[in-house]
Amino acid sequence: MDILVCIKQVPDTKDIKLDPETNTLKREGVESIVNPFDMYAVETALMLKDEWGGTVRAVTMGPPQAEQALREVVSYGVDEVALFSDRAFAGADTWATAYTLAKGIRKLGDFDLIICGKQAVDGDTAQVGPGLAQQLDLPFITFVRRIVKIELDSRTMVVERLMDDGYDVVETSLPALLTVVKEINELRVPSLKGKMKAKKIDIPIYSAADLEVDPDSVGLTGSYTQVIEVFAPKPRGNRIILEGETEEQVEKLLNGLTKDKVLSVKID
Amino acid sequence: MCLFIDPDLCTACEACVESCPFGAITLVDDLAQADETCNLCGACEDVCPVQAITIEKKTGAPAADGYEGVWIFAEHRQGKLAQVAFELLGEGRRLADQLGVALGAVLFGHDVKEEADQLFAYGADTVYLADDPALAGFTDDMYGVLLAKMINEHQPEIVLCGATSIGRSFIPKVATILGTGLTADCTGLGIRSSDRLLLQTRPAFGGNIMATIVCPAGRPQMATVRTRVFRRGPYQEGRKGELVEIDVARKNIVSRTRLLEVVTDLSEKVNLAEADVLVAGGRGLGEEKNFDLLRELADLLNAGVGASRGAVDAGWISYAHQVGQTGKTVSPKLYIACGISGAVQHQVGMQSSDVIVAINKDPNAPIFDVANYGLVGDLFDIVPLMIKRIKTARS
Amino acid sequence: MDYFLTEEQKMIQDLARQVAEEKVLPLRAELDENEEFSREIIKHFADADLLGLGIPEEYGGMGMGVFEQILATEQVARVCCGTAVTFGSGGLGAMPIIYYGSKEQKQKYLPDVASGKKLTAFALTESTAGSDASGIQTTAVRDGDEYVLNGTKQWITNAAEAEIYCVVAITDRSKGPRGSSIFVVEKGDSGFEFGKKEKKMGIRTSTTGELIFNDCRIPADRLISREGMGFIIAMKALDLSRPGVGILGVGLSQGAMEVAIEFAQTRIQFGRPIIAQQAVQHILADMATNIEAGRALIYAITKYIDSGAKNISKVSAMAKLFPTDMAMQITTNAVQILGGHGYMREYPVEKMMRDSKILQIFEGTNQIQRNVIGQELNKQFSSRKNKG
Known part of the structure; x- marks a missing residue:
């Protein structure tokens, strides 16, 4: 199985606070991490690879320093990575993000399965996964808590998706896109060989021109939503x-x- | 690059530096400069006293042309309208009245026609009913494509849906099909009178900051809304409206996913989002069986049972009960935290509750920072006493 | 302190710390309470490539030195000494094969050790042979293409859990210390059984038990090196592994100190955190100073060993002696700083105190270490005198 995982580098939200005096994010000492839910997506992909063979690739869209996030997942066993990075991508909302990811993923080739974390902890929107699936014209299942079975011959898989009042058992054709919740697995640890590989691996960077995106569809220009105000919640x-x-x-x-x-x- | 700082106009006053919520602007050689962390939020543009900063924003045609009305998606599952449907009717009614337009409610399901009366009674002017066996269970393809087709046909200017497992799943698909903006998990809505735009306020960064978002160019303006944030409107007996029935079969929608089984967790209430009262337990419970004590209290209060990540990780209760950043976000009327220390990750999942009670033996536990009532003591003394007092008071 | 580690060494340190914190810490109290050994935890270390650190690359390991191994062990011991004992004694059990095994033996056993598929154990101690290894009663008698083992080994770390046992047995009693040999015995060999599992004071997350050889028949090619090398190989393995015991003391002490400092900063008595009291500060200051000294000693000695030094008995005894005596004192003081809390099982320091006692006892008691150092000093200085 060839699997693609979409990850995002996020600030460690537990450290993020808005300074009520200046209305600015206090950034000092805030570390960048791989979005925790995306790590469960990585683990899901690696477990499927352990069982079925194939490759696991990870991609992210972000500033040049997001390559750190890609190196981290390589240390866990991801085979190859790619970074979609361009000043033009800055300020993207979920629509523009999904569009850019879809263009990039099409460039990379075909996959049997695309896995995302259920949401990113900075934005908490949970919209990029389903949006990406739609951009790629793939069926998708969100909030997956268990993979019940995969039948490669008939190209189908069955999963349990978490609902507010229990769970649904859903079958999808492959290729498909899943978003996963924390319950799906327990993370492994990175390996020393993986860490060594992560240090050395060459990370290809794809710019807006490389991805042949429509300049009006990426970044802030391509975003339908606009943030007009940020403020601290009432304590x-x-x-x-x-x-x-x-x-x-x-x-x-x-x-x-x-x-x-x-x-x-x-x-x- | 979309942020321009005019070097001829910039006076190095640093107003923009201070205004930037992301700390992305610095002064270099007496000129303001934005680095890669800039996400073009526009805060600096507003404060610059000399208008040296401009941000190129998506202009596009004002897409509002021809789009009119407010729609809410009335989520229906397992023969029952979701609570959030009524809350959306209440809020949708308010917005529609402010805009002077009609309120439509969309109802999907099988054999659900009689629910339309309730939707009228709670404020809908029109109910768009799609009643078909294919909609009996939820699938993203069926629900998503159908709703997108209906929106294209009727062109409402605003579409609201609950930020439930269902809404958070298929609404992004609808927005993507339609090519419009979507704001997730809103906790506040309003109309900007100057241009009739929907103001959508939502928490970000785990609830540590709030952001207000607009969608100037895309139509409809779409948002998912958190359960229990808005009040349901008044019930008006006998209130009627127009019923528009959708012929689902003629839409020719094929679903690539198939719902095989719906498993409801009957053992206890896990729909934490809808519970008025939640009793939650953490590490302080010590062991699995002590959740029985909380269940006893929960039964008395007709409450749901929640848990901290610590309790879930210890295997005392299933993940479906987890409240917090990696679990669920809840905002009940009453949240009783028992033996939960209240790490930030837990707080972000429950701090919008109306009233928070914290029971913990450590007076320094951060949970007390968000508590309306803090009880420092042994939960194994306090909770049984609460149970006893409530029972006597009721008998 | 910056010890100018290479990037690779920092990686090993970070990784061991991550595995310890993510996979060991959450289970520590429970495993200790239930006196339970977790194979799953060992699997995590193997998956992280940390179990094969000292195994040559050609046999699936990482080909690292003793220094790199103790860097990893320190981080494990900081979280759970018992787990670190299992982690470390896997290394000791494999040492005879790594250093003296034939190519075939290495090929047969080491890759499975590196991958965590098989655990190893080192079996020397008997009821009559503790500090005095010459009291060994277990015998191995050659019978055609086989050896027949008889006897009982006690207090063997990883007993019943390990698949591969390096067992010291007497092959020719008349030759004294030169009459012992080392054999690989595999779990499942006929006549090889496990006796009672010990109930211990500390390091309860590791398993300790009895090995019983009752006409245990093994193929002759299980002999490591040649007959008569048993004692030499065992002493060499112990020399190499003593800094690994010392580092348990450093890691354990570090963990205890961290708990003590955090507690002292938050515990309010007489209106202020107790760390504001000089009496508490002084205890912490001594802890920190001793830990740094112990760490520096072990880092220096293991680098010396890795440089190919031949006579390491004295320095390796020092590397065991100082940090383990220190650990007993530091963990006791950590309990003292936490006071009544420290005595309760809710806090980890009482476990750390229980765990530390064994460090002064096993792999040569600290009295034996002093003997070794003393004898070596005597040798060293008399040879100088002779020369002079």
Whole structure:
């Protein structure tokens, strides 16, 4: 099976905060990581490769430093990588991102399966996967939590996709695109040989011209949505600790909750 | 490159440097310069006192021509309208009234016609009903292509859908087919009076920042909306509207995926997004069987049971219950966190709850930072006492 | 401290730390509580290419030196000493084959060791032969194309879990220390059984048990090197592995100190974090100083060993002695800093304290190490005197 994984380099969101004074992102000390959900996509691809053979390729769209993210997945066992990078791609929304990825992936050739993480933790949109599938005219299944079976002869696979109230068992024809949730597997560790390879591997960079994109469809120009304002969320900032012995605390709590109308208990 | 800084106009006042939310602008030789981290958000353009900064934005024809009306997708699953459908009707009604246009509700399913009355009663002027065996279960191809065709035909200016597993899956496909913008997971909507654009506000970076987004050129303007963010509108008995029935078979849609089975987790409520009350447990529970204590409280409160990543990783409860960055985002009326320390990754999944109760024996646990009621103590003392007090109060 | 590691060495260090934190840390308390050995964890180390660090590249390993191996072991011990013992004793068990095995033996066993498919164990100790290895009772008698082994080995790390055992047995009692030999015994060989599994004070995430040879028949080609080399090979293997025990003390101490510092920074008593108390600061200062000294000693000695040094008995004894005595003290003090919390199993330092005790005992007690150092000093200085 030839599998392609789409990854994204993101800032480690737990460190990201907006400075309420200046309304700017505090960036100092914020590390770049591979989007955690994408690592599950990589693991899924590697497990399928272990079982079925073939190759695993990873691509990303991003600034030149995004090659670090690609090197990281190589250390886990990804065979080949490619970086789609051009100033013209900057400011892309999910539509323009999916368009650019689709152009790049078409350049790289055919794949049996494309796997993405369910969403990126910086944007949290979960839109690029389905959008990419549509751009490539592929069937897709989102939020996959388990691969039930693959039949290469009939070119079909069956998966479980997580729903809000349980899960659906869905069959798709191949090639297809999946987005995966964390539940699907447990990450392996990188290998020393992989790390050595990652250090040396030559990462091909594809520019807008290489991908033959329509200049009006990439980056900010190609984006339908525009961010007009960013601001810090209202802090909750109450931090009220109830005083007293356990009994007293519980009384205060239940009285408070009743007053807040979130609990219908009559406390005398 | 789409960000231009005019060297003849720039006075090196640094207003743009301070305004940049991404820290992408620096002064080099007394001239402002943007580096690769610039994502062209435009914050600097607004603050520049000498208009030295311009950003080339997608202009395109104002696509609003001919597009009119607000649509909501009334999600229906397993014989039941999703809660978010009513919330969307409430919010959609408000937006439609502000714009002076009609509110349409789209209903997909099989044998679901009688649900249309409810949609009218909660504010829909028109219900677009696609009732067909092929829509009995959810598949992205059927739902996506059908909705895209309907939108092309009727041309609403706004389409809203719940940010549910279903909405977050097929709506991006619809937006891609139509070639328009889509904003995910909105928590606030409004209309900009100057140009009737839909203002879509959503959290990003794990909830650490909020962003307001518009879609000036693409139509319709599409957004998915988080469950439990908006209030459902008033129920108006006997309210009627126009029912438009769609002939699904004539649309000739072929699905490349096939729904084989729907498995509902009946063991307990896992639809955390819809629960009014959530009782969640973390590492502090110590072991799997102690979740029974939380289940007892949850049953009393008709609540769902959530969990921290720690508890899920320990194998005490399934992933479907996980709240937080790598799990689900919830915003119930009441969230009771028991033995959860409240790492940032957990907080982003629950901090928009109306009321948060934190029970933890460590007074320094970060969960208390977001709590409306913090109880420092042993959850094995506190929770049983709560159960007892609620039971006596009710009897 | 920057030890000017090469990029490759940093990679090994980072990787070992990552595996330890991602795969060992979450299971540490549970495995310790249940006295459970996890084969799965070992598999992760193998998948990371860390199990074959010291195995030559032609046999599927990474062909690294002792220094690189202890860099990795240190990171594992920082998180869980018991796991690091398993990780390290796999290395000790393979050493006789790596250094003295025939080409055929290497080809047969080493690739599976490097890939983690097979675990190794080193079997020397018996009930009558602890510090005094000459008390070995296990015998191997040649019978045609076979050797027949009889006897019992005790306190063997990886017993029953390993597939490959390097066993020291007497082939000719009349020759004293020169009458012992080393054999490879495989799990499943006829007459080879496992006795009781020990219940231990510490390093409970590793497994320790008894090997029983009851007319155990093995092909003659399982003999490593030649008859009579047993003691020499065993001593060489132990010389090479003692810095590996020392590094367990360094890693363990580092882990304990980190827990102690974090606790001292957050624990408020008398209105301020206890790290503001000089009494606490001084303990931490001594910890940090000793750890750095122990680390520097081992790094220097292992580099010396890797340079091809011949007589390493004294330095390798030092590399075991200092850091392991230090670890006992540091882990005890870490428990002290955490106070009542430290004594509870909720915090990891009591485990670290239990784990550290064995380091002063196994692979030659620290008293034996002092003997070795003392004897070597005597030899060294008397030869100088003679020369002078």
